[in-house]
Amino acid sequence: MIVTEDIAAARAKMFKALGDRTRVQIFDFLRERCCDVAIGEEGDVMPVQGPSFGEVCCHITGKDRITSTISFHLNELKDAGLISVEKQGKYMICSVNRPTVAHLAEYLGQPEPQRDECC
DSSP states (O other): OOOOHHHHHHHHHHHHHTTSHHHHHHHHHHHTOOOOEEEOTTSOEEEOSSOBHHHHHHHHHSOSSOOHHHHHHHHHHHHTTSEEEEEETTEEEEEEOHHHHHHHHHHHHSOOOOOSSOO
């Protein structure tokens, strides 16, 4: 398989994003989540496909407010394509980008290329 510069750059960005302990904790937290429900100020209920920024921050830091550090880490994961962030009303909803993670898992699970000769 020929790896283009774009594919190599995207993979490097994903590994770089996962090269930070806090981002790994956030990513693991998001991978464990599915199908939350958000309740708005007026009692309205809406389905949510992932936790809000606030829930992530509370889980990672124990604080009930989003810190700039957590926001930075979430944006790094988003920029690497590992998570998606969607605004739903007053909420920013986070979820794992499953197709991207599946691609990365496939890449990591590929067998080593067969070589006739070694260096």
